[in-house]
Amino acid sequence: MSVFWLAVAAFAIGTEAFVIAGLLPTIAADLQISVPAAGQLVSVYALTYAVGSPILAITLNNIDRRTVLMLALSAFIAGNLLAVAASGFALLLTARMLMALGAGLCMPTALGVSVAVSSPERRGRAVALVTSGLTIATVIGVPLGNWIGSLFGWRATFAMVALLGGIAMAGLLFGLPRGLPRNTASLAERLAVARHRNVLIALLITILWALGGFTMFTYFAVPLRALGFDASHISLALLVFGAAAAIGNMLGGLLADRLGALATAALGLTGMASALFLHSLVLKFLPGQAHYAILGPIFLQGVSGWAFYPAQIASIIRIDPQASMVALSLNASAMYLGFAIGGALGGAVLAGWSPTDLGWVGGLSVSAALLVHLARGWQARPKPVKIAG
Incomplete structure (x- = not known):
């Protein structure tokens, strides 16, 4: 049952991380800033997560995992409540950074705890249950949060996420035992792995994939609003993307077992790059039919992009x-x-060009990821990483 509450925490974190894409135009209008400026809420969150997560993991290495989860969720909830009360952009940026620190500490800890509290034969399923919280968030939490934001204002969405985080925290407070293993890797161990050539190549591919996806997804609502989508239609489009992502996540795992991980990743990157290019093609050359046709590239991006990930x-x-x-x-x-670089790049595209150009730029980044993936050689045998100590 404790693993279920870890999944609820992942659901809250996933909802907050992705729902912002549908709220950016509303936030920008309310705070009287440009949409590209509001997009930095995504970049700052992602950059804080990327840098803060390993630092916090190492700093809190010797603290009980249950206590770490409580600290992480407390920071996450506090960040959302601060966003509810934010009267200006600077305070909202601060709130997003606090959320990111909480999320970046919570997720890797939750995955480690799910393994620690499960029997050996159930550990794989426990990890899958926790990560399913993120996937389900794209299907249910993000459209729901966007809908609530359209009815009651964007602050209500952050209040909803704070409530979800509080529910997860209460469940874990009473459901998790004390004295869980403290096996977070040291800084030396992380650096040893990071110096491995094959790991560095894999990390570059991940960066290019995430960059390409978030160049467009950060400003998901901007071209849709230009097509005449209202809040309910944007929620529907987010639901289509979320459902596609859930399908792609399951499909990617299945194909990785049958075709191999490298072949499946190549297919996913190919499909995602194609979807992003199609996104711009539809917006530029089919403006009359784009209101309906745009859902096709959105679905394809969700399926193929998240088939790549597993x-x-x-x-x-x-x-x-x-x-x-x-x-x-x-x-x-x-x-x-x-994600951080993609959010910043997408803002630059909007400032210098047009929302219809987001797909071209994102597609080029994913295409670069595909080229690096193919260049590393499918038949190369990876060398083991030697960790000091």
């Missing part, structure tokens, strides 16, 4: 199973670094 995880584990937890932690930081 395959990428599997390929990273193959590099050296004994160092996989450290490598996956670095991969999470790389993903959020890509």
